[in-house]
Amino acid sequence: MAELLNVESLKTLLKEHGQPCVSIFMPTHRKGKEVEQDPIRFKNLLHEATKSALDQGFRLSEVKELMEPAERLLADSYNWRHQDAGLAIFLAPQKFHFYRLPVEVEELALVSHRFHIKPLIPLVSLDGHFFILALSQKYPRLFHGSRYRLDEVELKEIVPQSLEEALRFDEPEKQTQFHTETAEIKGGRRAAIFHTQGGDTDTARHKKDILRYFQMIDRGLQRILGPEHSPLVIAGVEYLLPIYRQANSYPYLMDESIVGNPEEMGEDDLHHRAWEIVQPCFQKSQKEALSLYQQLRHSGRASHDLQEIVAASHNDRVDVLFVTSQLQKWGTFDPESNKVSVHQKMEPGDEDLLDLAAVQTLLHRGKVYVLRPEDMPDHSPVAALFRF
Incomplete structure (x- = not known):
């Protein structure tokens, strides 16, 4: 069965x-004659x-054992009738x-001492993630999204599930029953659950009730956000947004907000409308990083030299x-000597140095932007901004 691709699954691949x-x-x-060719x-x-x-010297018996799950997948006709736009296999x-x-x-098939993850980075890049809070007096919902997917965050034990519930617990002598445990986002992310106190119940206006309800939601979301x-x-x-x-x-x-009753919107509609709002924000951060590169390219704080960048990524120097x-x-x-050797063709023991730099940058909390060749600074296959 296919797994969900998210930040946590990428971290798992990075550590293995x-x-x-084999990658x-x-x-x-999804349809057409091409399905039969897949x-x-x-x-x-x-x-x-x-x-x-x-060719790298592994025994035929161990290679056959290694490839066995992929061979089973090949024979699974149901799998090939229910594909998406792409497929990634790691063995x-x-x-x-x-x-x-x-x-x-x-199309790519690589054998190395670690998995090749560069094609996955744009799909799980933290710089492209956002949240949607669907406001309702009866059923608030939180979603965690990216350009390509939207997953609902479980809020049942984190925030009141309705205005009525919020007001019922909003008394000085009562404690809400929200726990300091961990809630799970569908797709692998985790979020903490919290304790919250009851508050002043002496209110007559519906708007003030809603405000107190939203304040409780906000306090709960602090543990996630x-x-x-x-x-x-x-x-x-519209009247709930302010x-x-x-x-x-x-x-x-x-x-900017999504105006309308979210209970009447499908998740696809919510996803599409939210992405239209946040996309310029993500494009801005990438443009700012590229602009900073141009400013620093002759200062020693930026480089497009592959060997320098690979070594720097291993030593926690690459910021972007x-x-x-x-x-x-x-x-x-060679991490011992910090020596990088570049070959024109793949040789035994080689790996993709671009992928290695991306992996090391992610492991050291840096940002990675995967760009088309024509969008790369200095027309180089790699470029970096250094922390120091």
Whole structure:
């Protein structure tokens, strides 16, 4: 069964090392005659990966055992009738990860000592994540989104589930029954649950009741959104929006809202309308990073030298990495000597140095922007902004 691709699954892939690690990417199709061609192309990629593993000196018996889960997937006709736009497969001894992707990816089969993750980075980049809060007097909902997906966050034990419930618990002698445990976002993210106190119940106006209700929601969301820097978009009928803004304490609440009853909107509609609001924000951060690169390119704080960048990424120096999605640069990196060797063609023991730089940058809390070759600064396959 396909797994959900999210930040946590990417971290899992980043941490897994072994011999051999097989990474396979390919575009897939939802309908048409191409659907029948997808398993054939997948079979060819399996043969390519098998040959590469054998050429690297692995025994035929261990390669066959390694590829067994992929062979089962190849024979699963149901799987090929229910694809998305792309497919990613990762195989290692006792490991098998299978992801359907919402975007096309180029065909690629690589065998190395770790997984190749560069094609996945745009899909899970933290710089493209946001939240939607669907306001309701009966059923508030929170969603965690990216350009390609939207997952609902479980709020049942975190905030009051209705205005009526909020007012029922909003008494000095009562405590709400929200716990300091952990709630799970569908797709793997986790969020803390909290204790909150009852408050003043001496109110006669409905608007004030709603404000107190929204203040309780805001306090609960602090436990989820507290460490975040992602934009929050609120959705609701027009008269609720200014009341929530009065209650809000999250500094990254977007000025623009989704106006309308979210209970009557499908998740696809919410997702589409929220993305239209937050997309310029994400484009701005990328443009600002590219502009800063141009300002610092001759200062020693920026570089497009592959060898320098690979070594710097390993030593926690890369703050922002720009890398192209459509190239591989083969070579090796020795962390003991900090030596980087670049080869014109893939040689035994080589890995994609662009992917290595991306992995190390992510592991050291840097940002990675995967760009088209024509959008790369200095027309280089890689460029970086350094922390020091």
